Amino acid sequence: MVTAAIEISGLVKTYMLGDVRVEALKGVDLTILSGEFLAVMGPSGSGKSTLMNILGCLDRPTTGSYRLDGREVGELTRDGRAVIRRSRIGFVFQGFNLLPRLSALENVELPMIYDSTSADARRDRAGAALAAVGLEERAHHLPSQLSGGQQQRVAIARAIVNTPALLLADEPTGNLDSATSDEILGIFQRLNEERGITLVLVTHEPDISEYARRVIRFRDGVIVEDHPVASRRRSASPAGVSPG
Amino acid sequence: MNLLSAAKVSFRSLRANKMRSALTMLGMIIGVAAVIVMVAIGAGANERISAQIASIGSNLLLVLPGSTTSGGLRSGFGGVPTLTMGDARAIGKELPSVSLASPSIRTSAPVVYGNQNWSTIVQGVGPEYLDMREWKTVSGRNFTAAELDAASKVALLGLTVSDTLFGSEDPVGKIVRIKRSPFTVVGVLERKGQSPQGQDQDDTVIMPITTLQKKLYASAHAGTVGVIMVQAVDGDSVKEAERQVVALLRQRHRIGPGQEDDFSVRNLSEMLALAESATRIMSLLLGGIASVSLVVGGIGIMNIMLVSVTERTREIGIRMAVGARERDILSQFLIEAVLLALTGGAVGIVLGGAGAVLISRFAGWSTVISPSAVVLAFGFSAAVGIFFGFYPARKASRLDPIEALRYE
Numbered sequence: 001m002v003t004a005a006i007e008i009s010g011l012v013k014t015y016m017l018g019d020v021r022v023e024a025l026k027g028v029d030l031t032i033l034s035g036e037f038l039a040v041m042g043p044s045g046s047g048k049s050t051l052m053n054i055l056g057c058l059d060r061p062t063t064g065s066y067r068l069d070g071r072e073v074g075e076l077t078r079d080g081r082a083v084i085r086r087s088r089i090g091f092v093f094q095g096f097n098l099l100p101r102l103s104a105l106e107n108v109e110l111p112m113i114y115d116s117t118s119a120d121a122r123r124d125r126a127g128a129a130l131a132a133v134g135l136e137e138r139a140h141h142l143p144s145q146l147s148g149g150q151q152q153r154v155a156i157a158r159a160i161v162n163t164p165a166l167l168l169a170d171e172p173t174g175n176l177d178s179a180t181s182d183e184i185l186g187i188f189q190r191l192n193e194e195r196g197i198t199l200v201l202v203t204h205e206p207d208i209s210e211y212a213r214r215v216i217r218f219r220d221g222v223i224v225e226d227h228p229v230a231s232r233r234r235s236a237s238p239a240g241v242s243p244g
Numbered sequence: 245m246n247l248l249s250a251a252k253v254s255f256r257s258l259r260a261n262k263m264r265s266a267l268t269m270l271g272m273i274i275g276v277a278a279v280i281v282m283v284a285i286g287a288g289a290n291e292r293i294s295a296q297i298a299s300i301g302s303n304l305l306l307v308l309p310g311s312t313t314s315g316g317l318r319s320g321f322g323g324v325p326t327l328t329m330g331d332a333r334a335i336g337k338e339l340p341s342v343s344l345a346s347p348s349i350r351t352s353a354p355v356v357y358g359n360q361n362w363s364t365i366v367q368g369v370g371p372e373y374l375d376m377r378e379w380k381t382v383s384g385r386n387f388t389a390a391e392l393d394a395a396s397k398v399a400l401l402g403l404t405v406s407d408t409l410f411g412s413e414d415p416v417g418k419i420v421r422i423k424r425s426p427f428t429v430v431g432v433l434e435r436k437g438q439s440p441q442g443q444d445q446d447d448t449v450i451m452p453i454t455t456l457q458k459k460l461y462a463s464a465h466a467g468t469v470g471v472i473m474v475q476a477v478d479g480d481s482v483k484e485a486e487r488q489v490v491a492l493l494r495q496r497h498r499i500g501p502g503q504e505d506d507f508s509v510r511n512l513s514e515m516l517a518l519a520e521s522a523t524r525i526m527s528l529l530l531g532g533i534a535s536v537s538l539v540v541g542g543i544g545i546m547n548i549m550l551v552s553v554t555e556r557t558r559e560i561g562i563r564m565a566v567g568a569r570e571r572d573i574l575s576q577f578l579i580e581a582v583l584l585a586l587t588g589g590a591v592g593i594v595l596g597g598a599g600a601v602l603i604s605r606f607a608g609w610s611t612v613i614s615p616s617a618v619v620l621a622f623g624f625s626a627a628v629g630i631f632f633g634f635y636p637a638r639k640a641s642r643l644d645p646i647e648a649l650r651y652e
Contacts, residue, residue, distance in 0.1 A: 053646055056565070058564075058565065058645045058646050058649075059646055078569075078570060079569040079570060079571075082564065082567050082568060082569040082570075083567065083569070085564075085565060085566065085567045086566060086567020086568075087567070091565050091566070093649070097558070097561075097562045097565070097649065098562075099559055099562060101256065101257070101260055110562075110563070110566050111566040111567050113249050113253075114563075114566070114567045114568050114569070114572050115567070116246075119249075158566065162567075
C-alpha cells in the first residue's frame with residue numbers, strides 16, 4: 001500500500017508587503033504519495049516558490065495543515081523545523097548553494113555536523129553519497145574546481161546524505177546546459193526509482209517537467225492543473241546512481 | 245553541533261580572512277598588553293610602598309617639638325626644642341598603651357676612617373630604637389643602656405656607611421672619627437633600603453643620644469631632643485597611645501586648658517597608609533585607563549563580526565537550510581568572536597609581560613606581574629569576546645533562512 005508522504009489541506013499563506021496584504025497561496029489541497037516524482041510548474045508569482053518554502057519547512061503556513069510522513073509540521077517552531085529539515089528533507093537549489101571554502105566531501109558532511117553523527121560516520125556516509133552521484137574521485141575538490149554539473153551533483157549528495165523522506169529541487173537545472181540537465185535529471189529519476197525517494201521538482205520549463213511522473217500547475221496561488229505525465233522522458237545519461 | 249566541530253568551523257573562517265582577523269586581534273592585543281603593563285607598574289609601586297612601611301616599623305607615633313608663640317612670632321612644629329629627655333623617659337615608663345619610646349636627635353657630620361671620609365646623618369637615640377624600627381645588626385651588637393648613661397663613644401654603622409668606609413673589612417671594633425672625636429664601632433646594621441621619602445636609610449650612623457648631645461652637639465639646649473619615637477603596644481592601641489602621650493606632655497609642659505600644645509604627635513602608620521592608598525588609586529586609574537583600550541578592542545571585534553555576518557548571510561542561509569538551529573549559528577559566531585578575543589588576549593599577555601620586564605629593566609620602575617592579573621586579563625578577554633560577539637551572533641541566528649538564501 002502506498003502511503004502519503006505529504007498531505008496538504010486548506011493551505012493559505014499571506015504576506016504583508018508594506019501595507020499591502022499579498023495572498024501567495026489561497027487554499028491549496030495537495031497529496032503527494034511516497035515515492036512520487038512531482039513537477040511543480042507555473043509562472044513567477046504564481047505561488048510555487050511559496051509552496052516550496054513551506055514544503056521545505058523554511059516557512060510556515062498562515063492557515064491550513066501540512067503533514068509530512070503523517071506528522072503535522074506546519075505548527076513547529078523555528079528549531080523544530082530546523083530538525084525536520086536536517087533529518088527528513090533534502091534541498092537542491094538552482095544556484096547549487098555550496099559553501100565555497102569547504103571541499104565537496106565537507107559540503108556533503110554539512111547536514112550531519114548539526115546532529116550527533118561521529119566524524120568517522122560522517123566521512124563514510126558523505127563518501128557513499130558522493131559515490132551515489134558518481135563523484136567519489138572529486139571528494140577533495142573545492143566547488144570552484146568543479147563544473148556546474150559536478151557542483152549540482154555535490155549538492156544532490158548533500159541533499160540525500162541524511163536519507164530524507166522528501167527531496168525538493170528548485171529549478172535545479174536553471175544554470176546548466178541541456179546535456180548536463182539531462183544528466184542531473186537522470187540522477188533524480190534513479191534516486192526516485194531505485195531508492196524510492198519522494199521528489200518535488202519546481203521548474204518553468206515544460207521539457208524538464210516531463211522527466212517527472214506527475215505535473216501540477218500553479219496560477220495566482222491555486223493549483224489549476226494536476227495530471228500524470230503522458231509521455232515520460234528518460235534520461236539518456238549513463239551517469240550513475242548505484243543502488244543502495 | 246558539538247563544541248569541537250563548532251570551534252573548527254570558526255577557526256577555518258578566521259583563517260580564511262587572515263589579515264582581517266589579525267587586525268581585529270591587534271585591538272585586543274594592545275588592550276590586554278596595556279592592562280598587564282599598567283597593573284604590573286601599579287603592583288610594583290604598591291609592593292615598594294608596603295616594603296617601606298615594613299621598614300619603618302609598626303604602630304609608631306612620632307612626637308615633634310614645636311610651635312611656641314614668643315613675642316607674637318609663631319614658629320612651626322619642630323622649630324623650637326620643647327621636648328626633653330625626661331619627656332621621652334616618662335612616655336616610655338608611665339603610659340600603659342606605650343611599649344617603647346626613644347628620643348632622637350639627627351645631625352649631619354663627616355665620618356672618617358683611615359683616608360676615607362663620608363658625610364652622613366648621625367642619629368642619637370635610645371637603645372630601644374633598633375627594636376622599635378625592627379632593625380637588626382648584621383655584625384656586632386646594639387649599644388647598651390649603660391653606654392647610654394655613660395655617654396660612651398660607641399657607634400653603629402648603616403650598611404652604606406660601612407661599605408663606603410670599610411669596603412669588605414669588618415668595622416666592628418675599629419675606631420672612626422666623627423667630628424674629630426674617636427668612636428668605637430660596636431655594630432653594623434642590616435639593610436633597610438629607601439624610606440618612603442626616597443632617602444637611603446642605610447646612609448647613617450647611630451649612637452647613644454647622650455653621647456651625641458654631650459660630645460658632638462654643642463647645643464644651647466642640652467637635654468632637649470629632636471623628636472620622640474613612640475611605639476604602641478599593638479595596632480589597636482595606637483590611637484589610645486596618642487591620646488595618652490598628648491595628655492602626659494600637656495601635664496609635663498604645664499599647658500592649661502584652652503592653650504595650644506607646644507608639640508605635635510603624628511601617626512606614622514596612618515601617613516603611610518595614606519601613601520599606600522594613593523598608590524592604590526593610581527594603579528586603579530592606570531588599570532582603568534588601560535581597560536578602556538580593551539573595550540575599544542571589543543568594539544573592533546563587534547564591528548568585524550557584524551561585517552562578517554552580513555558577508556556570510558548566504559552561508560548562514562545554507563547552514564539553516566540543511567538543518568542548523570538558532571543555537572548552532574549563534575555558537576558558531578560567538579565562538580569566532582571569543583576565539584578572536586582569547587587569541588588576542590593571550591598574545592597581549594605575553595607582550596604585556598615582556599613590556600613590564602623591559603620597563604623595569606630600562607626605566608628602573610619596579611613591576612610585579614601577578615598570576616591573578618594574568619588570569620583576570622585572560623578571563624576579561626573571554627568576557628569581552630562573549631559580550632561584544634553576542635549581538636552579531638544573535639543577529640546571524642535570527643536571520644530568516646529564505647531571505648538569507650536569496651541574499652547575493
